[in-house]
C-alpha cells in the first residue's frame with residue numbers, strides 16, 4: 655500500500671525518526687486543563703493504542719496531532735513537521751483521521767461518498783477511480799450495499815465506510831478515535847480485524863480507546879493516559895510486567911492508582 659499514489663517528495667521525516675514525537679504537550683480549554691503534559695512516541699509502521707478513561711484527553715491530543723487545534727506548550731512533530739507550522743498544510747493529505755463522532759453523509763450512497771472524498775484527495779483527476787477502488791476494497795461492502803444510501807447502513811457498515819474513506823488516499827499515518835464505540839460485538843470484531851490486516855500493509859495507526867481488551871488485541875505499543883497525562887508507554891507485555899498485572903486492564907488500573915497515590 656505504501657508504494658502507489660504519490661509519496662511526498664522529500665518528506666521531512668528521517669527513516670529512523672518517530673512518526674509522532676510529542677513532548678510535554680499541554681492544552682487548556684478556559685479553566686479546564688485537557689492535557690497536562692503528554693509524551694507520545696509513535697514508531698513507523700506500528701499500531702499505537704492510546705488507552706485512557708473518558709475525558710483523559712485522547713480526542714484533544716488527536717486534534718492537536720492533525721493540526722485542528724493548537725497546543726499551549728510542549729513540543730510536537732508529526733511526520734517530521736510541527737502541525738502548527740505553515741508547512742504543515744502540505745502534509746495533511748498524508749494523514750487519515752476518523753473522529754469519534756464521525757458519520758458518513760447519509761444521503762450519499764457508499765460509492766458516492768467514496769468518490770466525493772477521492773475528488774478532494776486526488777491531485778490529478780486520473781487518481782479518482784483508483785482511489786475509489788482502494789476505498790471499495792477496504793470497506794469490504796457488497797456492490798449492492800455500496801449503491802444504497804449510507805443513511806440505511808448499520809453502524810458497523812458506516813464505520814467500515816469511514817475507515818475506508820480515511821485510508822483510500824494511502825496515508826502514512828491514520829488516527830482512529832474510538833473506532834468501535836457503539837458497535838455490537840460482531841461489527842466491533844469486524845472493524846478490529848480490518849485494522850489488524852490493514853496494519854500489515856505498512857500504515858502507521860494511532861488508535862484511541864477506553865476498551866482495554868481492544869487495546870490488548872490491537873496494540874504493538876500502548877500509551878496509558880489519565881487526567882490529561884501520559885502515565886506509561888510500552889508494549890502490552892511490558893505494561894503487564896511493569897505493573898505485575900494479568901492483563902492490560904489491570905495494568906491500566908494499577909498505573910492510574912499509583913498516579914493518584916502520588917498525588918501529582
Ligand SMILES: Nc1ncnc2c1ncn2[C@@H]1O[C@H](COP(=O)(O)OP(=O)(O)OP(=O)(O)O)[C@@H](O)[C@H]1O
Nearest residue numbers: 683686688706707708709710711712713714715864
Ligand atoms: N472544546 C472544548 N471546550 C471545553 N472543554 C473541552 C473541549 N474539548 C474537550 N474538553 C475537555 O477536555 C477534557 C478532555 O476531553 P477529551 O474529549 O479530549 O477526552 P477523551 O479522552 O477523548 O474522552 P472520551 O473518551 O470521553 O471521548 C475533558 O475534561 C473535556 O471536557
